[in-house]
Amino acid sequence: AQSVSQHNHHVILSEAASLELGCNYSYGGTVNLFWYVQYPGQHLQLLLKYFSGDPLVKGIKGFEAEFIKSKFSFNLRKPSVQWSDTAEYFCAVNRYSGGGADGLTFGKGTHLIIQP
Amino acid sequence: EAQVTQNPRYLITVTGKKLTVTCSQNMNHEYMSWYRQDPGLGLRQIYYSMNVEVTDKGDVPEGYKVSRKEKRNFPLILESPSPNQTSLYFCASSSPYGEQYFGPGTRLTVL
Numbered sequence: 001a002q003s004v005s006q007h008n009h010h011v012i013l014s015e016a017a018s019l020e021l022g023c024n025y026s027y028g029g030t031v032n033l034f035w036y037v038q039y040p041g042q043h044l045q046l047l048l049k050y051f052s053g054d055p056l057v058k059g060i061k062g063f064e065a066e067f068i069k070s071k072f073s074f075n076l077r078k079p080s081v082q083w084s085d086t087a088e089y090f091c092a093v094n095r096y097s098g099g100g101a102d103g104l105t106f107g108k109g110t111h112l113i114i115q116p
Numbered sequence: 117e118a119q120v121t122q123n124p125r126y127l128i129t130v131t132g133k134k135l136t137v138t139c140s141q142n143m144n145h146e147y148m149s150w151y152r153q154d155p156g157l158g159l160r161q162i163y164y165s166m167n168v169e170v171t172d173k174g175d176v177p178e179g180y181k182v183s184r185k186e187k188r189n190f191p192l193i194l195e196s197p198s199p200n201q202t203s204l205y206f207c208a209s210s211s212p213y214g215e216q217y218f219g220p221g222t223r224l225t226v227l
Contacts, residue, residue: 009156032214043206043218044159051213090158094214104149104214108158 004093006107013081014115021076021110023091032094033074035065038109039087047089050074061085086114118143122207122219129197130227137192137222139207145217147210148190149174150182152203153221159206165190197226 007022025031035047048059055067065076074091091107120141129135141148149164151174161174165184179201181193190209194201207219 034215036216043220044216045218046215049213049215092214092216104161104210104216106151106159108156 004091004105004107006089006091006110008110009108010111010113012113012115015083016080019076019078019081019085019112021089021091021112023074023076023107024072025074025091025093025105026072027093027095028072029095033065033067034092034094035059035063035074035076036090036092036106037087038090044090047076081112081114083114083116085112087112118217120207120209120217120219122205122222124222125220126223128225128227131198132196135194135197135224137194137205137207137224139190139192139219140188141190141207141209141217142188143209143217144187145209145211146187147212148184149208149210149216150180150190150192151206151208152176153206154203162192162205197224199226202226 003026005024033050036044037047038044047063048057048065050057050067058064063078065074067074089110094104123138146167150162151159153159160176162180163174163182165171168184168187171182171184184190202225205222208216210216
């Protein structure tokens with residue numbers, strides 16, 4: 001079975017600091033990759049996604065992620081975080097088999113706290 | 117507006133009392149899923165459905181049932197809820213590439 005590992009369970013940063021959240025997955029075949037964000041008290045929202053093409057993808061609110069196939073990684077980055085980025089971040093991987101949700105696996109999440 | 121709706125949003129019940137959480141999507145997606153979210157465990161898939169009348173178990177199906185009689189609806193049924201099913205539940209519908217659209221969540225407490 002595939003697995004998704006998020007290295008940091010809790011991250012605390014000051015405003016304007018740079019952010020990188022790690023995500024590694026175990027499946028060796030073709031994958032679709034996602035980062036979701038969950039703001040306090042809300043449901044999950046898609047931050048960005050990678051299906052194919054340029055391995056550097058840009059999402060909403062200044063976030064980006066880089067797919068490195070050789071490292072099975074899809075790390076999330078933001079050059080300068082804001083207090084409003086305080087949230088839980090989930091990496092998710094879908095095995096591309098022409099199917100859909102049956103192959104989607106989530107990481108355990110990273111709780112990001114931005115201090116003013 | 118594309119959306120996934122769930123009801124109820126909050127539910128407090130007692131052990132053994134059957135309950136149903138409804139889920140509906142308006143995006144004509146074939147794939148729908150139920151997840152539970154628990155602190156430190158992330159999201160775990162309970163059941164998923166690839167189309168009408170086609171459902172399958174996810175990672176934590178014990179104690180749950182689902183049905184998919186229509187494409188837009190995917191209710192979650194707890195026949196005999198227990199306290200260990202106290203959790204935050206999310207319904208999601210999925211594009212063919214796996215991009216999930218989540219409902220607002222249902223916070224369930226089983227006493």
